[in-house]
Amino acid sequence: MxxxxxFFTCDGDLFVPTALARSPWSGTAIxxxxxxxxxxxxxxxERPDAMHLARFTVDxxxxxxxAPLRLRxxxxxxxxxxxxxxxxxxxxxxxxxxxxxxxxxxxxxTPAADxxxxxxxxxxxEAVPFWRGPALHGFGETRPVxxxxxxxxxxxxxxxxxxxxxxxxxxxxxxxxxxxxxxxxGIGTPVDGREYSFANTDIGLHLYREPVGEWxxxxxxxxxxxxxxxxxxxxxxxxxxxxxxxxxxxxVAPYPAGQPSHFEE
Numbered sequence: 001m002x003x004x005x006x007f008f009t010c011d012g013d014l015f016v017p018t019a020l021a022r023s024p025w026s027g028t029a030i031x032x033x034x035x036x037x038x039x040x041x042x043x044x045x046e047r048p049d050a051m052h053l054a055r056f057t058v059d060x061x062x063x064x065x066x067a068p069l070r071l072r073x074x075x076x077x078x079x080x081x082x083x084x085x086x087x088x089x090x091x092x093x094x095x096x097x098x099x100x101x102x103x104x105x106x107x108x109x110t111p112a113a114d115x116x117x118x119x120x121x122x123x124x125x126e127a128v129p130f131w132r133g134p135a136l137h138g139f140g141e142t143r144p145v146x147x148x149x150x151x152x153x154x155x156x157x158x159x160x161x162x163x164x165x166x167x168x169x170x171x172x173x174x175x176x177x178x179x180x181x182x183x184x185x186g187i188g189t190p191v192d193g194r195e196y197s198f199a200n201t202d203i204g205l206h207l208y209r210e211p212v213g214e215w216x217x218x219x220x221x222x223x224x225x226x227x228x229x230x231x232x233x234x235x236x237x238x239x240x241x242x243x244x245x246x247x248x249x250x251x252v253a254p255y256p257a258g259q260p261s262h263f264e265e
Contacts, residue, residue, distance in 0.1 A: 007034035029063035040178035064097035150193030184234035188220025
């Protein structure tokens with residue numbers, strides 16, 4: 001992958017955001033897609049033997065600056081059956097912009113039980129543009145099943161991502177899952193994105209297995225109690241079926257006067 005299709009380049013122990021990492025909500029911050037992908041990379045680098053990732057969470061403590069960043073990983077508990085680790089992403093001055101946690105469970109052969117799903121195959125869906133405006137522009141090929149990005153209601157779309165986390169490195173299945181885990185709020189938007197911003201303050205992802213194949217599906221719905229926040233719940237699938245479920249908490253606010261929406265035609 002080149003710099004044009006990656007969120008970061010490396011400069012020693014620093015990760016330098018590329019133009020693709022720029023946040024759609026702020027010119028001084030990077031997108032949650034890049035943040036979640038890089039934090040997942042920290043966990044994968046320290047992956048324990050004979051264990052699999054069962055849960056991945058991210059808390060955004062504020063803007064993650066569009067500037068060189070440091071990644072730090074620590075073990076909270078290491079065990080034979082259950083392990084926990086944490087990772088933080090901070091600016092050069094030490095300010096932490098995001099923190100993540102990972103729960104690892106021991107590998108074992110147990111009965112499999114898949115969630116029933118009746119999603120159409122990506123091969124049966126027309127390839128048409130789904131992204132619009134600067135948000136997620138050029139992220140990858142899409143085959144929409146239902147909904148439209150930034151508009152209220154349920155959204156279902158097959159995606160063939162074309163970005164990697166680090167220039168020169170192919171994104172792993174877990175990193176792809178982490179990147180997509182930040183996309184639910186734009187696909188299953190609970191408010192009209194032409195009038196309100198809805199940046200997420202966290203990410204939660206429960207994995208039944210790692211995704212397989214180039215085409216991945218996102219099925220997201222949002223809800224709000226009208227108090228300035230909202231929640232999205234998302235199902236993630238591949239050609240074999242559902243591989244994970246996720247959630248996000250959203251900070252909902254009207255756009256300031258004169259500020260254009262990120263989802264205008």
